[in-house]
Amino acid sequence: MNRNIEDWAFDIQGTIKRLLSHKKVLLVLDDVDDNSQLEELCGNQDGFAPGSRVIITARSERLLSRHGVDKTIELQKLNDQDALQLFSLKAFGRDYPDKGYVALSKCFVSYANGLPLALKLWGSSLHKADQDEWRSKLGKLRDNFDGKILERLKISFDELDEEEKSIFLDIACFFTGKYKDEVVERLHGFRSRIDNTIKVLIRWSMLTVSDNMVWMHNLLQEMGRAIVREESKEPGERSRLWLSKDIFYVLRNNTGTSAVEGIVLDHRESEVCECHPEAFSKMFNLKFLKLHNVYLHKGLACLPNSLQFLEWKGYPLDSLPLGFKPDKLVELSMCHSRIEQLWSGIKDFDKLKVIKLSHSKSLTSTPDFKEVQNLERLDLEGCESLVVIHSSIRVLKKLLFLNLKDCKSLESLPGEIAMECLEILSFLVAQMLKGFLNLLDIWRICGRFL
Template identity: 45%
Template sequence: MAIRVEAPSSFSSPTKTKYEYDVFLSFRGVDTRHTFTGLLYDALRRKGINAFIDDRKLGKGEEISPALLEAIERSRISIVVFSRNYATSKWCLDELDHIIWCKKEKKQVVMPVFYKVDPLDVQYQRNSFEKAMAALQDRFKDDLDKVRRWRSDLCEAASLSSAWLFDDGCKLGFIERIVEDARAMLPPNPLHSVDHPVGLKSRIEEVKSLLDQSHDGVCMLGIHGTGGIGKTTLAKALYNSIFCQFEGASFLFDVREASNEYRGIVRLQQLLLSEILEEKSKKFGSVDEGITKIKHRLSHKRVLLVLDDVDALEQLEQLAGGCNWFGSGSKIIITTRDKQLLSVHGVQETYEMKELNEHESLELFSWHAFHSSHPSKGFEDISARVISYAQGLPLALRVIGSNLTHKSLEEWRSILEQYDRIPDKTIHEVLKISYDCLQDNAKSIFLDVACFFKKWRSVYANEVLHTCHGGARFYFEVLIDKSLLSVDKYDCLWMHDLIQEMGREIVRREAPLNPGERSRLWHHEDVVRVLRENSGSSKIEGIMLKSPQQEKVAWSGFAFEKMSNLRILIVRNALFSTGPKHFPNNLRLLDWERYPSMTLPEDFYPENIVVLRLCRSYVRLVEPIKRLEYVTSMDFSYCEFITEVPIMSQVPNLKELIFVGCCNLIKVHDSVGYLSKLAVLTVNGCSKLKSFPREIKLASLEHLDLAFCESLDYFPNIVGKMDALNTILADNTAIEELPHSIGNLSGLQILSLNSCEGLREIPDTIFTLENLVWLLLENSRPHSRKSLKKSMQDSYPIIRSTNLKILNLENCGLLDEDLHLTVNCFRNLQELNLSGNDILSLPDCIKECAYLEKLNLDNCKRLRDIPELPPNLADIQADNCISLTRKSLSHLWSQVIHSLSHLALSF
């Protein structure tokens, strides 16, 4: 028997209203401000929902303000909290009247909440509402139409199917359900758009008209034009204006660049599926498999897909091969510089992106140069000269404007002389003027990002570049202010490809015919040539070898001897015939995947190195790590020849130490347990690891991963407070007991001990951890069940106030008495997994778990009786429960129907 009840998702289609708030709260202050509505407001804000609440105390006879009416109109949802004295307030009724008007005219969602009042009292104005309306009728006997309208509003609001009724019980649980309901009705977050969308509105309408010509079938539309003209900006704005109208949507940025990465198309296919289906996509092995999955999963789904910056036919064939890949009504939008590409792929509808006209150019330039829609006084004529250099390209207008902002008229004239000297006014030369105005350190950092660090986490790039130039974060801000660099929502560095091309062209021109004389090498053919021919020089500061296909490099190993100033070395997807005989000590970043030697060169002592990554390499660590003052990250994942982590006490600033999948690692030196700045320690998948620090005193540690260390049979003792540690993963280990000192981990949120079959001791101090949210004990043996039971009994008074939300006890051999104690202890659970246990019945007290939303009973083959279930259960799984009585089945189905009707009512 398989039963699942899940809450549906819903959101309203966008209207022309410019929304300022997600939720407007209407309530009677004297009734609920401090007892209910205030708590609801706080809960909405905690979930990131922008709610409006009017906190003013109103005087008698005060009229509702126009600002409040506007707040109602600019809210997507209105939550009306009906309480005993709601109708005694003319203010509340005027709010309600405007809310009902917005529902009819603006399609606003209205959610009535009946707080300790009968909905029929509101609908038919009985009891307290009858008295209140009678008093208002006497008070407004000269305006009875207003009273009749109020009565109609009350009746309409009370009859809405989206109503919530609270009589008594768990107030916080009730509030959380309302919040989740509101969040489900809100549209997904739009993509970040430009601050000043000059000229976009008319272009959006033109493209929409082309899309609307195909109502029933699948419409493929191409937006083409030169680089920097705003194709991506238009596509994002268009996406934001229509994505809510589809069953799923995906915007794939930088298809050209992403597809050049190793397995890039496969990753794009996975991302496409995960975004449209709103689920984590399973990995697949080939492009062909990805094509099959896209066609199978999306052929009956109405989707919106944007493929940004496509430059090859194969990319279209592998991501959106034909209209039959997608359901009827789908829209596929492609941006490209190559119009012919669209024709070859059979794209019928095309839109050519034109440059901004003179008026639009001046406005966009002014926003960046003057932070206004027009030039400042005295700058009108010179601004008109400036915009001619940008040729109507939005990117150039932003960069030029940002470069000139806050400068005097004399400085403007000086910079304009540089533009005048550009012979052919190419976009690269126009953009280069902004680069020429930078300080030397800012120039160097700009070139490093353009050549190596685009899409890197800014924190990593900052740490590396800070040791090279100092003040890297300051120069990042300078580049951002100049519109040469940005940081995306994932805290990754990003720059427009034209700006990146401009930076790389600056480097190429250092020595057009001899890459060994350039400061930076990034093109794999240039890198391989320099290494094979040993033609490098001291001018080289950085090398990145990233081949689209695995490259075999035959070289002598001496190529780095001439590169005394090499700071950055990144090697990916390449196999070298021999290891390097020398490394320059000036290195700050050494990131070499499949490093071909067992040791680093003997004379290599990089005192200033920040990042050392030698994943999937032949390297062995047989001696203590040398004194490395500045290193913050070491990663030796999948190095099969490493058997021991040596003494690490000479790396005082280490923040990240990773040994994932080192299958022959046996010992981690005790010194690792005392690295005061270590934040991440990972030995996941080191199946032979037996010796780990017996005690750890790691004040900065945030993440400890021991999972799949199958030979490790103990957990380290915690010395002192370790407040920063929030995650411990110790699945599939041989750990037999946890130390009592685990109670020192006051910040711990996730503790995963799945498949620890030898676990026999679970200390009661676990349940003193106030921040613990996840506790996962799947597949532990019966003797650990007894320990768990004893720990819960010993700390029962503390457990009752725990914040634990997710508890996995799958295949833990639980009996009825264990389950009764568990449910009694953890009343605040949201998810409970009891799959595969030997229970005969669920305890009656489970109905009191007011927060419980998910319950898994799969493979509980002895389970016979199911009592009344919690009221907010939205996901019930009971597959292969073969012993359920007919009465229990009937009861379970009634619970399912109740849950479904509750969910339908709540929407």
């Protein structure tokens, strides 16, 4: 053939089509990532002889549906037995581990969590290696994400748009294993397309929703966290912080910057941290903050007004910083805090939907709610020193949940409460508020028997 290699490569798809035209074929197209590839190779299925079969593997279910694929099957991760067999084939050249390597092999299999790519790469890299090399490799995997795995898994990540990438990283760093409704609620304020993006990530097999909980493969989660770690060697210059050692370092040493968008300290963390009074002064873009076991013996100069979600369990001061005016705040949660008064005067918090101050035993009164008209949940359970509920609560027409259980010092409620949407009133005060309320009072307050 008088054709050079460049001409052949340029027309390779057309050549394949001509070779397969009107023949009975079994055509396997692996790792398809572009609809044009399917159109070029098998766009006209009538061109194949009857009885032909086309098998396509792809990361995106939408790509297959656009092409009119008759039947799709979602591949499941390998079970432990099959995973050990695949790993052993690569590491030992047979389907079971060498004697003395069984326990180590199972460690790698457990970490791979059924992902064939990881099993093959790790098994191949350990072929003919001694046990010291195996242990060294395992230790490195636990401390640093495997670069080869990262490179392969990032293919799907790189095809997402910027908003989709941000939401994927949010979930990888903060929300894996959380209820879907919680994830949507938490991110809705500062991620514009959260519902649609979750659907996109599911289609790309980067996310699953099971029993209404959001999950991703542990290696995809590690990939997301590795991407964030690569933003900077300094934790305070990364967009997301989730490791206690990084969070405590930044808060103790006041090294946070405007790059930080989210900080979430795992509730299981038992270590305590003393926070620098200026720790948040440079975090102008911090939107999501969740802390506990963080103390402020020298006070707190400020909190970022950019915050949209604030949860600080055991907040150790009696008030919030004076200049704190987060006009985009959606949820404020300070359970078991030492807060005496949340704020004084009228604050314009028109986006605020949730206030949780349960078991804040020093709280004596609620704030003025006039400019908090979108408040839906108010939880004051166990606020034993609460004496006064501000009269402005009467005009919170969107309030759905009010919890005043064990508010033992509360002596009265504002009259003529007009909470038209109130569904739940948990008001089990000791001795029914000293006889202040009866069923007729509850009827007047809520507009119906509960």
